[in-house]
Amino acid sequence: MTTKQWFQGVIKLIIVIIIIWFLLELSLSVRKRILKASKQPITMTMTITRTITTDVRAYCPKECCVPNPECLDGRFANNEIAQGRAIASNSLLRGTVLRVPGYGVAIVKDHGPNLIEVFFEKHEDAVNWGVKRDVQVEVLR
């Protein structure tokens, strides 16, 4: 191997390293952008993608409403602390954003036996809601 060949080999290696570095940077920036977009706050101006007509049951985080003892850890199925507004569903993907009339905009964070259940921190609020029949639930995202 001559000095010239060795030198050309080094140059090629450097070019390959630069290309790999560039591709890694590119994929990282795309990932960052996707992450940023997913963290954007929920606004009421989002377009409705579809409407589901369904019964909506309410539940609280305690044993009165959660029959499975393993689920009584004060957290939703997505591991967030069980508080605020949230939806439990047996068929909608976690992270789906819904607008439930009388409840508001909430994200599917939990699993449950029904199509849509709305979460209340207090059992009495869940009892007040009970089961609402044929609610027009809007799927926002």
Ligand SMILES: [Zn+2]
């Ligand atoms: Zn309850």
